[in-house]
Amino acid sequence: MLRNIRKIIESQIYHIGCKGCKGVYFILFFHLWQIDLAQPLAPQGPFDAIVHKLSDVIVEAEHDMICEILLDPLPAMTRLLDRFASYRIMNWRICSPPYLEVHRASDLPSIQQAVMAQGLSFPLICKTRVAHGSLSHEMSLIFSAGSLADIHPPCVLQSFVNHGAVLHKVFVVGDKHFCVERPSLKNFPSRSGFSLPPDRKTIFFNSHQVSKPESSSDLTSTSQSSAVDALVRELRVQLGMALFGVDVIINIHTHTLTVIDINIFPGYEGVPQFFSSLLNHIESVLDKQTSTTSSLKTTTGGPPAGL
Numbered sequence: 001m002l003r004n005i006r007k008i009i010e011s012q013i014y015h016i017g018c019k020g021c022k023g024v025y026f027i028l029f030f031h032l033w034q035i036d037l038a039q040p041l042a043p044q045g046p047f048d049a050i051v052h053k054l055s056d057v058i059v060e061a062e063h064d065m066i067c068e069i070l071l072d073p074l075p076a077m078t079r080l081l082d083r084f085a086s087y088r089i090m091n092w093r094i095c096s097p098p099y100l101e102v103h104r105a106s107d108l109p110s111i112q113q114a115v116m117a118q119g120l121s122f123p124l125i126c127k128t129r130v131a132h133g134s135l136s137h138e139m140s141l142i143f144s145a146g147s148l149a150d151i152h153p154p155c156v157l158q159s160f161v162n163h164g165a166v167l168h169k170v171f172v173v174g175d176k177h178f179c180v181e182r183p184s185l186k187n188f189p190s191r192s193g194f195s196l197p198p199d200r201k202t203i204f205f206n207s208h209q210v211s212k213p214e215s216s217s218d219l220t221s222t223s224q225s226s227a228v229d230a231l232v233r234e235l236r237v238q239l240g241m242a243l244f245g246v247d248v249i250i251n252i253h254t255h256t257l258t259v260i261d262i263n264i265f266p267g268y269e270g271v272p273q274f275f276s277s278l279l280n281h282i283e284s285v286l287d288k289q290t291s292t293t294s295s296l297k298t299t300t301g302g303p304p305a306g307l
């Protein structure tokens, strides 16, 4: 019974984590209700715990504390609304890319000088100071000192780290955490200092278009897809097989596709189209066989009448 209740709660909690479900929820004796934000909180309580995602409004909000436990505490959450504050935390004991806080618009030479003094390398990724909310995901990639004119302070300039277009998202829930892989920005040639001539124009993008599970963007495509196509074409012929897996890594320096393993009929985990593709494949094999048989019949004048 307890397990079932737990399951229901888990599915409800999962549900509130879904896209577009932003709000405040509370748990009362294992019941989960949505708080009506248009009504005063007190009559809706008392609450055992409040689970909320009010990043857009908590800065201005004043709360009568009618609950002992608020998940998570507002002051801690407020710090993460500001990239200046969160990047200071990241840079303290954790390996994170070097960055520069740009507080206000100023003349181009002084921004260029600050970038150089901070030892940042191009390309730089420019992020808004505000870290959450719809406008906070508008970013740019800046490839040269001259293009620093494209930034809109307050913002953070962070050295771009080549990482092979794979993002490992770590989702934390209490004392557990879960890792998933997501698409990410592809590698770009890096350069430190200002000696090389500027080549690329600033690329403006929205981070939610590059690192969502379904994201597919020129900025994340490793431009190896045609190389993968060619590799698979070649291996299909070489192996005479149609159901296999190839494990490939991309050399971060040479950007070359490198095959490290070939697997017979692998698990296809994470390929939601696997079953329909398998059916299509079987269908096409059967079609081919039928057409070969019928052309054989035509050329040989049909099957023998019988023995």
Ligand SMILES: Nc1ncnc2c1ncn2[C@@H]1O[C@H](COP(=O)(O)OP(=O)(O)OP(=O)(O)O)[C@@H](O)[C@H]1O
Residues within 6 Å of the ligand: 097, 125, 127, 131, 136, 137, 158, 159, 160, 161, 162, 163, 167, 183, 184, 185, 207, 208, 210, 211
């Ligand atoms: N320093 C960096 N080097 C390389 N790529 C980066 C860097 N910073 C960000 N990126 C890329 O840009 C994307 C967006 O960055 P970031 O996570 O800071 O944005 P966000 O809008 O705060 O994302 P979220 O939706 O997770 O809050 C990342 O998923 C990654 O692809």
Ligand SMILES: O=P(O)(O)O[C@H]1[C@H](O)[C@H](O)[C@H](OP(=O)(O)O)[C@@H](OP(=O)(O)O)[C@@H]1O
Residues within 6 Å of the ligand: 018, 019, 020, 055, 056, 131, 132, 133, 134, 136, 208, 211, 212
């Ligand atoms: O308040 P915002 O829009 O910043 O909240 C974002 C949050 O910062 C993360 O970007 C979430 O994406 P994931 O890290 O990929 O889960 C967003 O979730 P989404 O399901 O709405 O795309 C939040 O909106």
Ligand SMILES: [Mg+2]
Residues within 6 Å of the ligand: 131, 132
């Ligand atoms: Mg963020």
